[in-house]
Amino acid sequence: MSEHITTSAPAYLSALSDSGATSQQPHANRGPKLLDALRTQLRVMHYAIRTEDAYVDWVRRFILFHGKRHPRDMGPKEVAEFLSHLAVARSVSASTQNQAKAAILFLYRHVLGAELPWMDDVVIAKVPQRLPVVLTTREVRNLLQSLSGTSSLIASLLYGTGMRLMEGLRLRVKDIDFERREIVIREGKGSKDRVTVLPENLIEPLQQRLRKTQRLHQSDLDEGFGEVHMPDALQLKYPKAGRAWGWQYVFPSQVRSVDPRSGVVRRHHFGEQAVQRAVAGAARLAGIDKPCSPHVLRHSFATHMLQAGYDIRTVQELLGHANVATTQIYTHVLNKGGRGVLSPLDQL
Template identity: 85%
Template sequence: MSERFSPSAPAYPLATTSSPTPSVPPSTQGPKLLDALRTQLRVMHYAIRTEDAYVDWVKRFILFHGKRHPRDMGPKEVAEFLSHLAVARNVSASTQNQAKAAILFLYRHVLGTQLPWVDDVVIAKVPQRLPVVLTAREVRSLLHELNGTTALVASLLYGTGMRLMEGLRLRVKDIDFERREIVIREGKGSKDRVTVLPENLIDPLQQRLRKTQQLHQTDLDAGYGEVHMPDALQVKYPKAGRAWGWQYVFPSQARSVDPRSGVIRRHHLSEQSVQRAISGAAKRAGIHKPCSPHTLRHSFATHLLQAGYDIRTVQELLGHANVATTQIYTHVLNKGGRGVLSPLDQL
C-alpha cells in the first residue's frame, strides 16, 4: 500500500500556509513541499500570479488522491486528475493546461522526476470562438461613461492594444513622448515590444504623471517611495526602486505589504477596479455584448485592420509570436457571412 501524505512526512511535507519564502531549513529535515515549490518558482522568476495558481493546482492534485504524496504517484494519477477536470469539472482547455503545467513543474523541478508523456488524459475541448469586438460608436459610448483614472486606463488599452496588466504595470520611464511610443516590458511570454502612443493621450498622460509624481514625493517624505523591481534589479541597483522613472504610471491609492518580501510599497492600480468600472460603463452605455478590458484590445486590432494596416504591423503591436494568432481578427474584413450577398437581398 502506498504511503499516505501527511504534514509530518519527512520528505517535502505539505505546507498549509502561503507565507513568504522561509529561512533555510535545518539539514535534518527538507523544506515543506509547497514551500519548496514556491521557492523554485521564484528562483525561475515566475510571476506571483503563476506561483499562486501552481501551488493551488498542486494542492488540488494531492487532495484529489486522498493526500497521497506526489512522489508516490505517477503518470496514472496525473492522467486521472486531468481527466477528472475535463469530464467531471468541465473545465476549459486553458484551465486544464495550466493544471498540467503546474503538476509537471512540481515533478520536474521540485521532485526531480521526469514523468513520461501522459497519453490517457481526456483533453478538454478547445472552443473555436471569435473575439468580442466593439464598433467605433460603442467604444466612444463606453469611454464617455468612464471618468478619471479609469477612463485614462481604458483609453490607453484601446489606443495601444495593451493587455490590462501591461497597462497597469506601465512605468514612467517606458513612455517616450518625443518618439510617440510606449515600451511594454515583460509582456506575455516575458517579451518586450513597442506600441504606438496616441496623440490624444499625450496631455492626459502628462497630467497623470504630474499627479503621480506628487504622490511619489509624499511617499518619499514619509520614508517610503520604493516600488517593486523586476527580477534581481533590487539587489543590483538598491536605490533604483525609489527613482522616479521606475514608478508605476497608475499607482494604487494606498500602500500595501509586498506578499513576498514583506516590504511596505505602493503597488499599481488594482485590476479588479478597472474590470468592474468597464463592465458597469458598458451597461450604462447600453452595450449588450460581453465587455471587459480585453475587449478593448480586440477592438484595437480589428479597427486597425479595418483601417487598412497590414496584419504584420498589427501582429507586432499586439506582441503575437505567430501571425496565425492575429489572423482571427481578419473575420471583420468580410462584411456579413464571409462577404456573401444573400439571395434574399437580390429580390
C-alpha cells in the same frame, strides 16, 4: 511509490523522501514543505507571482483530491483521474484543464526530479477556437464616455495602444516617450518587450496623470517610503533605482501594501479588478449587450486597425504576437458576416 516514477529529489526534499517519514509522518505535516519547495523552484525559474499562486493551488487540489497522498506515490492514473474530474465534474474550460496539467508536470519534473515518459500519454484538452468579441467604434465611444477617473484613462490607453490590461497597469514613467509618440511595453507576454503607438489624444491626459502621480510619489518619499517593485535582480544592482521617478508606475495604487514576496511596504500599481468592474459597469450603462471586459478593447484595437487598412504585420508587432497566425483571427472578424459578405437574401 509508483513504478512509473524515477526520482532524484533535491536536498531540501530529503524529509519528504525518507521512507520512515513517509510511513509515519502525517501527510498534512508534509504538504506545506512540498508546496514551499514548489514556490521556491517557481521563483528560481522567474515565474510570475500569478503563475506561482495558480500552480501551488492546482498542486494542492491534486493532493487533496487523492486523499492527501504524496505525489511521489502517484502516477499517470491519478493525474488522468484528476484532469478528468476537472473536465467532467467541474466543467472547467480546456485552457484551465491544461493549466492544471502544466502545474502538475512542473511539480514532478522540477521539484520532485521525476522522469515523466508517461506524461505524454495524458491527453491535452483541445482549446476551442473562438472569434474574439469586438466592439464597433460607436460602442467603444459610448463605453469610454461612460467611464470616469483612472479607469477611464486606462481603458482609453488599452484601446488606443492594443495593450493587455496588466501591461497597461505595469506601465512605468520612463517607458512613455512623448516626443517620439511611442510607448515601450516591458516584459509583455513571453517576457518580450515591444513598442506601440502613443495616441495623440492621450498625450495631455497622460501628462496630467504623471503630474498627479509625481505629487503622490514625493509624498511617499517625504514619509520614508516611495520604493517601487523592481524586476529580477535590478534592486540589488541598482539599490536606489526603486525610489527614482522614472521607475514609478504611471497608475499607482491609492494605498501602500506589503509585498507578498519580500515583505517590503510599497505602493503597487492600480488594481486590475477595479478596472474590470468599471468596464463591465460602463458597458451596462452604455447599453452594450456583448460580453465586455478590458481585453475586448485590445480586440477592438486590432480589428479597427485592420479596418483602417494597416498591414497585418504592423498590427502583429503592435500587439506583440509571436506568430502572425494569431493576428489573422481578426481578419476572420472582418471577413465573416456584417459588411464583409453580401447575403443572397439582399439580392432578391
